[in-house]
Amino acid sequence: MKRVLRVLEYEKMKQQLLGHVSSSLGRQKIEELEPSIQFEEVQQWQFETAEGAQVLRLKGHIPLGGIFDVNAHVKRAKIGGALSASELIEVASTIYGGRQLKKFIVMMVEEEEVELPRLFDYVTQIEPLIEVERAVKQCIDDNGHVLDSASSALRTIRHQVRSYESSVRSKLESITRSSNTQKMLSDAIVTIRNERFVIPVKQEYRSSFGGIVHDQSASGATLFIEPQVIVTLNNQLREAKVKESREIERILAELSDLVGECADELLVNLNVLAILDFIIAKARYAKQIKASEPKLNETGYVALIKARHPLIDQDEVVPIDVELGGEFRSLIITGPNTGGKTVTLKTIGLLTLMVQSGLQVPAEYGSEMAVYQKVFADIGDEQSIEQSLSTFSSHMTNIVNILDKVDFQSLVLFDELGAGTDPTEGAALAISILDDVYRRGACVVATTHYSELKGYAYNREGAMNASVEFNVETLRPTYRLLIGVPGRSNAFAISRRLGLSEKVIEQAKQQIxxxxxxxxxxxxxxxxxxxxxxxxxxxxxxxxxxxxxxxxxxxxxxxxxxxxxxxxxxxxxxxxxxxxxxxxxxxxxxxxxxxxxxxxxxxxxxxxxxxxxxxxxxxxxKLTTQQKKVKKLAEAKRKIKTGDEVKVLSFGQKGSVIEQISDDEFQVQMGIMKMKVKRDDMQLLEKAKQVETRAMAMLQGSGHVKPELDLRGERFEEAMTRVEKYIDDALLAGYHQVSIIHGKGTGALRKGVKELVKRHPHVKGARDAAMNEGGLGNTVIELK
The missing domain is CATH 3.90.20 (Hemagglutinin Ectodomain; Chain B)
Incomplete structure (x- = not known):
């Protein structure tokens, strides 16, 4: 696998990725990074990178500052070791950085409702450890200096130190300012040697000051002397500084114990921060190379849309479209050298390794990549001088190793397959090797410039030709990959462009x-x-x-x-x-x-x-919603039926439809006149106007209703119609009781009246009239 990573320039890609980490924690993760062959793990890594990319897209940044790799510090504190002030500050800073990162992600998820399930799961593992951070920062400043406020004892000791220093300096400065002693000094200054205050005295005046000589100049002309008058003060200062060091050690030990007590939580925090730094580094790298999240599969299918090699300058690289593992599992790229075949091969290989490392790929959205169990590559000049192997021997040794391990879950990349030996034999070997790899079910991409392989894909099911386009006009490759078209020799076209005579070219063609x-x-x-x-x-x-x-x-x-x-x-x-x-x-x-x-x-x-x-x-x-507007329009367009109020256009009169004679003709009552009217000659009146007209008609006609109705001599059907109309008129007239005179006769009218009023909704009751009211020839009706 290491050889494959090397020939596909995986390490160079990782160097680019390293430029996006925020701490040494993330750097270590990247340095340890290798492609995974577990589909679920690759899928999880891709989801994490996608969430990191989403955070950067929405926020533009993520707070990862102030985080250090303090694993060694924490482990030492855990076993009772003391940490220095600067180490403790790094621990406190890392605690603070983790808490800020947790707050950032939690706020996005809970307040802004951004879906980041994996990042959220990670940050919820981060313990805030505010007490440890506060304790450290109360004792040590950002520069790693222990503060006077760290303890009352330290404050007192430092006050003494400053007092002693002031006394020593005062006495020494009085010596250097004295006119009697200035001629004895090499320079009128106070300096420090061996952590004690001294003055520079000329060699010849050594005995004038007494005290202790701590140092001399390179020439020996100057001695750095601690005068006898300040020896005692310097001793007191030294003792105070020793006390200060001991107090600082005690404070640091106390803080180290505090770190050791929460070492397990800190180690969990550090692991989470390393993962998050790694995820965000991958997301930043994806943004830089304009990458997208590919769809994953386990079937060996690859469909790259406008894929670009990440190590080639984005302004120069030519995107390619590649498909493999669907209709065909073998892709044979033919054409001349320096045409871009090897770049295409490396692009497919490196992007496969990137995907299986959880990285997004520099290709358009919608690309699909497979997770292979094995990736093999035979690319470049592998000639070994030490082993005395030729180029062909070296390639063949590698190919033999590949054929021993390849299976249906493999991706195999061959560059210039069969090169380095006799063209005829090399082409035959190449065909045989490709057939063997295909029979094993692996996906294979091979480049070659052998013309014999140009027809390979036409005679093999599951194989496809491809080539890299070459511009004969400019004599340069365009680096565009053409799927389905084998590469052709451009020797004659190039020679013609360069000025070779047509006669020589024609003779050459005859040799083919x-x-x-x-x-x-x-x-x-x-x-x-x-x-x-x-x-x-x-x-x-x-x-x-x-x-x-x-x-x-x-x-x-x-x-x-x-x-x-x-x-x-x-x-x-x-x-x-x-x-x-x-x-x-x-x-x-x-x-x-x-x-x-x-x-x-x-x-x-x-x-x-x-x-x-x-x-x-x-x-x-009632005009309200759009639905009622539509309903009203529908009512206006409905068919005319019996009982509708209409306006006869040719007469300009209103009437009532009595009967429909045919589909297009109706009988209409206009006042006392009945006539046949065509549908097109009628306009259906709005219902409101019909009701209003009937209501006003009832009002106008109510004064002529009598309290009795005489049906004698009437035919049965007409009599029943008159009774129904009469009851309605009587109701409108305000009568509570009316009489229906039907006579005795055969009793048919009497029986019909009884049946009708019995089922009428506005009739309260009916009875035969008394003898003085007409007897059985009259029925008295009570109205509701």
Missing amino acids: DSESNHIENMIVSLETSQKSAESEWEEAEKIREEAEGLRKELISQLEELEKEKERILEEAETKATKAVEKAKEEAEFIIEELREMQKEGLSVKEHQIIDAKKHLEEATP
């Missing part, structure tokens, strides 16, 4: 057998067809985009029209509502006038007024 010429011509035809298809596809795509734009524009216009329609309907509804309100006010006014007429003695019953008002209220249209 007809089969090779046929293959070259076929390849040229394929290239031409593919370019034409690509051109047509681009044109079709352009037309599709234009059509899509027009569709969106039309949808937008339709939405605007619908909004305008709703606005107009709302305005109409508002106007209609106002009109109805006005009509109701006028009706109320009319009813009030009717009541006034009643008071003045005119024949207008109170229940007639109430009933008319009720009918008017029922006639009020």
Whole structure:
């Protein structure tokens, strides 16, 4: 595996990734990184990287500052070791950094409702350990200096130290300022030697000061002397500083014990922070190389869309589209050298390793990658001088090792398969090796410049030719991968462009057998067809985009029209509502006038007024929602039926439909006149107007109803119709009791009247009239 990682430049990719870590914790994770062969683990890693990328996309950053790899510090504190002030500050800073990171992720999940299940699970494992952080920072500043406030004893000792230092300096400065001693000094300064204050004295004046000599200059002309007058003070200062050191050691030991007590929690925090730093580094790297999360599978299928090699400058790299493991498991890339075949091979290999390392790949969204159990690669010049192996021998040794291990869950990459030996034998070996790998079910991508392999894919099921495009005009490869088209030799075209005579070129062509010429011509035809298809596809795509734009524009216009329609309907509804309100006010006014007429003695019953008002209220249209607007339109368009109030257009008169004669002709009653009217000559009146018309008609006709109805001499059917109408009129007239005179006769009319009033909803009861009221020839009805 190490050889594969080396030839596919996996370590170089990791060096790029290392540039995005925030701490040595993440650096260690990256240095240990290797591709996984476990599908679930790879899937989990990809999910984590995607969440990190989501955080960066939404926030642009993540707080990972102030985090240190303090694993060694914590483990030493755990076994009772003392930490230095700077080590303790690193521990406190790491605790603070972990707490800030936890707060950041929790806030995104709980307050902003961003889905980050894996990152959230990680940060919930981080213990805040505020007490440890606070204790350290109360005793030590950010520069690793133990503060006076760390303890009352330290404050007292340091006060003494400063007092002694001040006394020593004061005495020494008085010596250096004295005119008697200045000539004895090499320089009028106070300095320190062996942690004691001294003055520089000339050699010849050594005995003038007494005391202790601590040092001398390189020439020996100057001695650094601690005068006898300050020896005692220097001793006191030294003792105070020893006390200070002991107190500091005690404070640091106390803080170290505190760290040791929570060592297990700290180690968990550090592990989580290392993972999170690693995840965010992968997300930052994905952003830099413009990578996307691929769909994963275990079937060996690869579909890369505009894939780019991450180690090539983004401004120079040419994206390629690659498919493998679907309709074909073998991809044979042919063509001349320096055409970009090896780059294509390395792109497929390195992107596979990146995916299986939890990294997103520099390809368009929608790409799909497989998780292989084994990845093999035979790429580059592996000639070994030490082993005295030729290029061919070295390649073949590697290929033998590959064939011993390859299986159906493998990806195999061969660069210049069969090269380094006789072309005929090399091509035959290449074909045999490809067949063997294919029979084992592995996915294989091989590059070659042998013309014999150009027809390989045409004769093998599950194999496909490909080539890297070459621009004959510029004499440079375009690095575009053409799937389905084998590479062709450009020797003649290049020679012609460089000025070789046509005669020499033609003679050279005659040296090539007809089969090779046929293959070259076929390849040229394929290239031409593919370019034409690509051109047509681009044109079709352009037309599709234009059509899509027009569709969106039309949808937008339709939405605007619908909004305008709703606005107009709302305005109409508002106007209609106002009109109805006005009509109701006028009706109320009319009813009030009717009541006034009643008071003045005119024949207008109170229940007639109430009933008319009720009918008017029922006639009020309720205009509310769009649904009711549609319903109203539907009612306006419904078919005319018996009983409908209509307006006969040719006469300009209103009437009532009595009967439908045919689909297009009706009998209409207009006043006392009945006539046949065509459908097109009628306009259906709105229901409100029909009800209002009937209500007013009832009001107008109610004064002519008699308290009795004489049916004698009437035919049975007509009599029953008259009884029904009479009951309605009597109700409107306000009668509580009426008489139906039907005579004795055969008793048929009497029986019919009895049956009708029995089922009538507004009849309270019926009885035969008394002898003085007409006897059996008269039926008395009580109305509700």
